[in-house]
Amino acid sequence: MSDRDLATVDRYWRAANYLAVGQIYLLANPLLTEPLSPEHIKPRLLGHWGTSPGLNLVHAHLNRVISARDLNAIHITGPGHGGPDTVACCWLDGSYSEVYRDVPRDGTGMARLFRQFSFPGGVPSHVAPETPGSIHEGGELGYSLSHAYGAAFDNPELLVAAIVGDGEAETGPLATGWHGNKFLDPVHDGAVLPILHLNGYKIAKPTVLARMPERELDDLLRGYGHDPLHVSGDEPLEVHQRLAAALDTALDRIATYQHEARSRGSAAATRPRWPMIVLRTPKGWTGPREVDGQPVENT
Ligand SMILES: Cc1ncc(C[n+]2csc(CCOP(=O)(O)OP(=O)(O)O)c2C)c(N)n1
Numbered sequence: 095m096s097d098r099d100l101a102t103v104d105r106y107w108r109a110a111n112y113l114a115v116g117q118i119y120l121l122a123n124p125l126l127t128e129p130l131s132p133e134h135i136k137p138r139l140l141g142h143w144g145t146s147p148g149l150n151l152v153h154a155h156l157n158r159v160i161s162a163r164d165l166n167a168i169h170i171t172g173p174g175h176g177g178p179d180t181v182a183c184c185w186l187d188g189s190y191s192e193v194y195r196d197v198p199r200d201g202t203g204m205a206r207l208f209r210q211f212s213f214p215g216g217v218p219s220h221v222a223p224e225t226p227g228s229i230h231e232g233g234e235l236g237y238s239l240s241h242a243y244g245a246a247f248d249n250p251e252l253l254v255a256a257i258v259g260d261g262e263a264e265t266g267p268l269a270t271g272w273h274g275n276k277f278l279d280p281v282h283d284g285a286v287l288p289i290l291h292l293n294g295y296k297i298a299k300p301t302v303l304a305r306m307p308e309r310e311l312d313d314l315l316r317g318y319g320h321d322p323l324h325v326s327g328d329e330p331l332e333v334h335q336r337l338a339a340a341l342d343t344a345l346d347r348i349a350t351y352q353h354e355a356r357s358r359g360s361a362a363a364t365r366p367r368w369p370m371i372v373l374r375t376p377k378g379w380t381g382p383r384e385v386d387g388q389p390v391e392n393t
Pocket residue numbers: 142144145172173174175176233234235236258259260261262263265293295296297298301
């Protein structure tokens with residue numbers, strides 16, 4: 095990624111993070127023009143801050159590849175209560191204010207945006223029908239991959255980037271959802287790019303997949319027929335470059351598989367090992383020190 099793109103993506107990501115944390119916590123004083131005081135803070139908090147930087151990071155990077163490659167793409171988010179992130183990104187790109195004229199892209203609009211989130215008479219903490227462009231309401235964990243494959247079927251030009259929460263991944267529907275790749279026809283269907291968001295926790299408790307060493311997780315996902323690209327770290331500028339490289343690799347592979355299958359035709363089509371991304375943040379290892387008698391390297 096060029097220095098210019100890096101700076102743009104990073105600024106977008108940090109702005110979206112501010113808008114997410116503001117929606118979760120602030121009742122007033124959105125631009126912090128006054129010293130922060132208790133009456134500016136919401137009395138009851140909803141929305142998961144812990145999932146926000148990861149969801150916004152992927153959204154910012156998808157914007158880059160959509161512009162660079164002129165993609166027809168949709169973003170599906172599975173992790174719990176990630177509503178503030180999608181709303182933040184819609185507000186940043188202007189589509190929110192296009193639909194809701196009373197929430198313009200200025201200080202007044204920002205005050206409404208923050209106050210209305212998960213507040214009586216306002217908007218839910220999940221992506222909901224009110225969110226511009228949404229195709230399905232959130233709330234029950236487990237369906238991101240089923241929706242992603244459903245959106246891609248018979249939609250050959252569509253790329254579906256689907257973020258799977260590591261807590262979400264512990265549900266039965268999501269555990270079976272990995273097999274959606276068996277039904278994806280590279281000739282007539284679009285592509286699904288699953289992105290496993292390994293932020294380590296389901297709200298506050300450790301998740302099973304985040305406690306598996308990278309190699310064991312890699313084996314599991316390969317067993318489901320995916321080709322995982324691992325991105326980890328906790329230094330934003332390094333993670334930006336790694337995620338950009340992984341996205342470019344994944345999209346190049348998808349384009350190659352589709353091109354080859356479409357030139358050969360359905361009769362000769364084989365099932366590609368579609369790429370996916372494992373996004374592990376933070377870098378610190380919280381799992382067991384040994385698995386199967388072998389020390390676990392700090393990934
Ligand atoms: C089927 C189902 N079970 C439980 C919940 C309650 N719940 C909401 S968010 C959440 C944790 C989700 O974890 P993860 O997907 O890792 O998201 P994150 O912790 O990153 O927000 C749980 C258990 C739910 N919404 N749906």
